[in-house]
Amino acid sequence: MSRQMHFVAFLIVGPTSHHHGMWRHPESENRFLDPGFWETLAQTLEAGRFDALFFADVLTFYNDTIMRKGGQMSLLDPVPLVAMMARATQRIGLGLTMSTSFLPAYSVARTLASLDFLSGGRVAWNVVTSTADREAQIHGAGELLPRNERYERADEMLKICQDLWTGWSEGAIVMDKDSGRFIDEAQMRRTDFQGRYLSANGVFPVPPSAQGHPVIMQAGSSPRGREFAAEWAEMIFTLQHSLRDMQAFYTDIKERVAKAGRNPDHCKILTSVDPIIGETEAIAREKQAYINDRVDPELAVALVSSHVGIDLSHYPLDKPISDINAEAGSRGSMDVILQAGGLTLGEAAKRFATSELCPQVVGTAEQVADQLQVFFEEKGCDGFIMTPTEMPGSFESFTRSVVPILQKRGLYRKDYPGTTLRQTLQD
Template identity: 70%
Template sequence: MHLIAFLMTGPTSHHHGMWRHPESENSFLDAERWRTLARTLERGKFDAFFFADALAFYNPTIMERGGQMSLLDPVPLIAMMAQATRHIGLGVTLSTSFFTPFGIARSLGSMDVLSGGRIAWNVVTSVSDREAQQFGMASLLPRNERYERADEVVRICMDLWESWSDGALVIDKASGVFIDPQKLMSTSVHGKYVGANGIFPVPPSPQRHPVIMQAGSSPRGRDFAAKWSELVFTLQHSLGDMQVFYEDMKQRVASVGRAREDCCILTSVDPIIGETESIAREKQAFINDLVDPDLGIALASAHTGIDLTRYPKDQPIEDIQVEEGSRGSFDVILQGSKRGGLTLEQAAKHFATSELCPQIVGTAETVADQLQAMFEAKGCDGFILTPTEMPGSFETFTRSVVPILQKRGVFRTEYPGTTLRETIRS
């Protein structure tokens, strides 16, 4: 079983009542908070943690009510957290819609070298024109073109990372040879959207290049993930949905000539742990009640790229017909809401509690039971864990659930090597 922690440099992650919880420490601007959290997750032998990112305040409601936002650039934060740890993987989100291949490859390649081969790149194409406007653009490319550009960006990054052959960095004082030019390849690519021309200056890390991670839900996003991703992050509502997505992705991976095990499918869950089952349920009700319904609608609008505020709050969610925006994200919202016949307001509040990923509620023992059951039923290769309070959710899970999973033999007791790629392939 693989475990990765979901983080953001702001007041919330998937649960949009998190920052309002009385035990949450809203110290996201404190460097020591992040170093301590990194060490906690490493003690729990997590594969990695990764930072999702938001490049703009998506709307005034999200800004005012403390919705999903990033107050800090996660790139320097990841570099700092790498210094506090030795084994855990470190993931960062960078959008292919705004950043150039050379800039991405140089920044992440440098961190991969300095961390000893522990970096993952969460590849996103972005869905909000507000983000585009932060970069001086009028709007994003059309959706299909965003993936075409993403494909170019990732392909060029891979060319740059692979341009150093083994032994290229000589550093021989006696001969005076520093780099063997014969073992470097120049990259010359002029694509439709981006390009690169020259010799890449960053030597390879112990894992050669960062692990590729992606979270596409639409058919086009899944095809992209099948081609490039080693970790796929998905939001699914139930075990049945997980199993369908899992098998679909494994087939897509095989169809492009990769082994099924080359890509780990990780589904998001929100663990809520109590000393007893009833205490855990009370904790769940308490934290879920902290979510503002208007914030939920604003959040769903930001995630889908659709202005849902123009629809009546009492309209059944399945009656809303949309064409624009992120169809895959809207389908995820529908997936979890049709069964209950929810209105837009109810569905949006439900979405804002955990973005429709399952809340795994119970004692440490029963939470471990539920995770093990989903894992062994081929619903996933592991889990993206999202917190409901910070840092308590991760501290409690690490202290109470991880030892149970380790005792059962479904989770590691030690890291298998020094790089993230070694960890995810063990």
């Protein structure tokens, strides 16, 4: 079978996702606090045969402007939402974001393994290290570790989780009523890990899921983030500006994965795009201009500040973004912004607040399918992270109009290959 695209939907339990005008669009329902909304959306995406959906997470309000103007925020913990969406679906993968910087490894491993088991092996963990001291402060940690140390802690977290998740051998549960034996302890392995930042000692009580353990997803762009992704990630969420940027990232990551001793085909690279679809190209362009104009300039600077991890509000808007020292913040996020070229802070912020500087794929359904096909066939990616500009309309129009075109071209599945997320990704 020829190579086929993979699709994952980007979600946040709040007023916006990547596009910071989304909640202000007249057709956005803004029902992000309604459990039924998320269940219906999951069913829509499953009908479109998406590999997965995943929730990004924001652990606190990054700044007062984002709070006041409806920027990127998570108003609910996505863990119970994922559990509810699992009950409303059968095949689509269900991802959630958990930071490695604050919680004990056992707590993370137990929550994710339980969700993975109960969903029939459909859970993915989007691994993040966090970038804002406000997140550390609300956890009582004061401030974040330096960037490289955050990744060292993340490495320890993944090592512990993987060891816990693989501690059960087949046949461990005996459940023999006559003998009274429930578990064969000889089939259980104890985890004993003592690291610089994290430790765990004991036997993990959650049995393995149908896919063994959760799929690992990651979005690091810095050299250290790419190194981490090459070792652990099965899905990579990347933000790139152009086909050339996509191709460079794709080649680099695939080479790193191979050097790490893994099969590059088992690490899917998904680049973020915002589809905007119209009955004609002119209508689609009008839709694009309209939604992009909903972005508040002050909110845009606040958003960039939250991603970079430093307050940019005291810089003049006409200052070149390349002249701003962001060493204290997220190097990966700053590198993504710098890829756009010689922009001022104001220009970069406005563009970042529309699509986080990723392509807005605009046109008729045929034209959108054409653009995605080029990115895919020219080895810019293995598929796409689809981010909405209105909710739930962006996903509804895409699944009804673009997906059938890609299926007809043989570029996208007509059904799921199995029951687990890992089966879907490796198909």
